[in-house]
Amino acid sequence: MLKIEGLSVSYGDRRVLHNVSLEVNSGEVLALIGPNGAGKSSLVRAVSGVVPVESGHIHNGDLSCHYDLLTLTSMQRARCLAVVPQAASMPPAFTVWETVMMGRTPHLNFLGQVSAKDEAIARQALQKVDALELSERRVGELSGGEQQRVLLARALTQSTPILLLDEPTSNLDLHYQVGFMETVRTLAHQDKLAVLVALHDLNIAARYADRVALLVDGEIIAAGTPQQVLTPELISTAYHLPVQVIPHPFANVPLVLPGNK
Amino acid sequence: MKIRPYLYTLIFLVVAVVLSIAIGSVVIPPLDLGRILMGWLDRAAFPEPLKTFAFILTGIRLPRSALVLLTGAALGGSGAAYQGLFRNPLADPYLIGVASGAGLGAVLAMSINWPYSFWGLLAVPVAAFIGALLTVFLVYTLARVGKVVPTTNLILAGVAFGSFATAVTTYLMLRSTGELHRAIAWLNGGSSQAGWEPVLAMLPFLAIGLGILMLSGHALNLLQFGDDQAQQMGLPVTRARALILVAASLATAAAVSFSGIIGFIGLIVPHVIRLWFGADYRRLLPLSIIGGAGALLLADVIARSVISPQELPVGIVTALVGAPFFLWVLRRAKNQGYW
Numbered sequence: 001m002l003k004i005e006g007l008s009v010s011y012g013d014r015r016v017l018h019n020v021s022l023e024v025n026s027g028e029v030l031a032l033i034g035p036n037g038a039g040k041s042s043l044v045r046a047v048s049g050v051v052p053v054e055s056g057h058i059h060n061g062d063l064s065c066h067y068d069l070l071t072l073t074s075m076q077r078a079r080c081l082a083v084v085p086q087a088a089s090m091p092p093a094f095t096v097w098e099t100v101m102m103g104r105t106p107h108l109n110f111l112g113q114v115s116a117k118d119e120a121i122a123r124q125a126l127q128k129v130d131a132l133e134l135s136e137r138r139v140g141e142l143s144g145g146e147q148q149r150v151l152l153a154r155a156l157t158q159s160t161p162i163l164l165l166d167e168p169t170s171n172l173d174l175h176y177q178v179g180f181m182e183t184v185r186t187l188a189h190q191d192k193l194a195v196l197v198a199l200h201d202l203n204i205a206a207r208y209a210d211r212v213a214l215l216v217d218g219e220i221i222a223a224g225t226p227q228q229v230l231t232p233e234l235i236s237t238a239y240h241l242p243v244q245v246i247p248h249p250f251a252n253v254p255l256v257l258p259g260n261k
Numbered sequence: 262m263k264i265r266p267y268l269y270t271l272i273f274l275v276v277a278v279v280l281s282i283a284i285g286s287v288v289i290p291p292l293d294l295g296r297i298l299m300g301w302l303d304r305a306a307f308p309e310p311l312k313t314f315a316f317i318l319t320g321i322r323l324p325r326s327a328l329v330l331l332t333g334a335a336l337g338g339s340g341a342a343y344q345g346l347f348r349n350p351l352a353d354p355y356l357i358g359v360a361s362g363a364g365l366g367a368v369l370a371m372s373i374n375w376p377y378s379f380w381g382l383l384a385v386p387v388a389a390f391i392g393a394l395l396t397v398f399l400v401y402t403l404a405r406v407g408k409v410v411p412t413t414n415l416i417l418a419g420v421a422f423g424s425f426a427t428a429v430t431t432y433l434m435l436r437s438t439g440e441l442h443r444a445i446a447w448l449n450g451g452s453s454q455a456g457w458e459p460v461l462a463m464l465p466f467l468a469i470g471l472g473i474l475m476l477s478g479h480a481l482n483l484l485q486f487g488d489d490q491a492q493q494m495g496l497p498v499t500r501a502r503a504l505i506l507v508a509a510s511l512a513t514a515a516a517v518s519f520s521g522i523i524g525f526i527g528l529i530v531p532h533v534i535r536l537w538f539g540a541d542y543r544r545l546l547p548l549s550i551i552g553g554a555g556a557l558l559l560a561d562v563i564a565r566s567v568i569s570p571q572e573l574p575v576g577i578v579t580a581l582v583g584a585p586f587f588l589w590v591l592r593r594a595k596n597q598g599y600w
Binding site (some may be wrong): 074 | 355
């Protein structure tokens with residue numbers, strides 16, 4: 001599991017996260033939703049160490065990773081949690097295999113020498129995201145959807161109990177969004193990963209997340225099942241927009257329909 | 262590990278070395294070349310007809326070729342490292358101004374202790390190193406927009422600062438009462454210093470600089486994904502960047518101190534290697550070092566041959582070939598963003 005406790009982040013004078021605490025159980029996908037600027041990305045970036053935090057702890061329940069975010073080294077962090085960024089900027093000249101092997105970094109020395117075991121783990125990860133046949137292709141030749149799967153495979157190669165995803169579907173076609181989120185959910189359930197995914201599409205969140213947390217102005221307003229969080233009251237207040245919530249016609253989840261401003 | 266790329270570049274280097282010691286104002290036939298080298302290694306006495314050749318070879322050509330080889334290695338390696346650090350295919354020690362900055366440092370040191378002594382030999386590369394580091398920080402800071410360094414900004418800042426540094430360097434040299442001729446030849450990358458002394462003086466700087474770079478391939482691979490992702494994959498980004506920057510600047514400074522300012526080797530060689538053998542920096546760095554050595558040796562052979570018995574500064578040869586290449590890369594980078 002992933003437990004975030006007392007996370008506060010400021011950019012200069014502007015406080016973007018106030019004492020946020022959040023729990024993601026193993027084997028569950030938690031979608032972090034909220035309007036633009038609410039701090040979704042900041043939360044993922046702070047936990048993953050690319051923006052400085054004021055205070056905060058993370059741990060994974062069994063104390064094998066229990067760290068103060070202020071003193072955590074990048075190596076310790078990378079053994080504990082892996083991040084799937086947006087596929088926006090990938091160096092095009094590496095092959096898929098080279099890219100995925102780099103996920104082993106936290107388990108390698110400075111030279112990055114790999115063993116047969118590391119290669120087996122990378123191959124497995126590529127299989128799990130259904131991208132093994134892309135191995136020899138260059139990343140620059142891939143479609144956005146394929147690139148995103150490669151990044152997921154790279155994160156899996158880190159062999160961490162925790163996975164963070166920062167709006168992974170925002171550059172993808174509908175077809176790829178659905179495929180990608182299905183893969184993520186299956187992985188979380190099968191491999192007992194704790195998955196925290198920042199999403200801006202509420203219906204994707206409702207459909208693929210086990211639980212949803214609503215972040216507004218740097219604070220968690222509500223957390224629970226999609227039915228509990230995606231209510232007309234909570235969503236219209238958070239997004240300053242009247243919304244209707246109806247039952248999904250064939251999945252047992254809510255469907256959010258925006259109204260007129 | 263794939264052997265073939267190393268094999269090809271090593272063969273290229275060996276061919277370049279042989280050409281470099283055989284060709285000059287006097288051409289030494291290959292058979293005699295072999296005999297003299299064997300004799301030199303055995304420390305045997307040479308038969309009378311070979312004595313002139315032997316003197317030319319061991320006293321003049323070998324040390325010169327060694328110096329050129331080391332310089333090329335330094336430029337190829339540091340070029341590859343700068344390209345990786347800035348994530349920019351046009352970074353080259355010359356184009357980003359580092360070579361000129363190192364040159365300014367070197368000339369400042371020389372102007373204090375112009376006819377060089379042992380301490381002079383040591384002070385010059387140290388001053389060049391400081392000049393190189395200051396230049397990198399300055400150019401990088403000037404060119405940076407947020408977290409990215411756009412190509413045009415990097416080259417503009419580099420060229421602007423490079424011109425400034427070269428102007429100051431020229432002023433200092435014209436004012437100095439020393440050997441002007443040598444200074445100007447030095448500035449354009451003429452390997453006019455003779456003997457083994459500069460080779461030995463350069464060696465420790467290079468060993469440290471290129472040694473670190475050879476071990477930095479994995480870190481540079483990670484940095485290609487940007488600092489954020491590199492950190493998320495477990496790389497201590499700030500430390501790794503600083504280490505690679507210092508190592509590349511050390512290598513550049515060593516090259517500039519003993520062979521002057523030579524452009525474009527650090528641009529062309531890593532580029533061609535990347536085209537042929539892929540983008541993996543664990544392979545790219547050592548191959549660029551070997552390839553850089555070979556390429557500069559060839560350029561030096563050309564520089565010595567075209568207006569023989571006079572010599573062109575080798576920097577002119579590399580610029581003649583390199584500037585068109587630079588323009589080609591610029592166009593390519595613009596068209597495909599693929600390097």
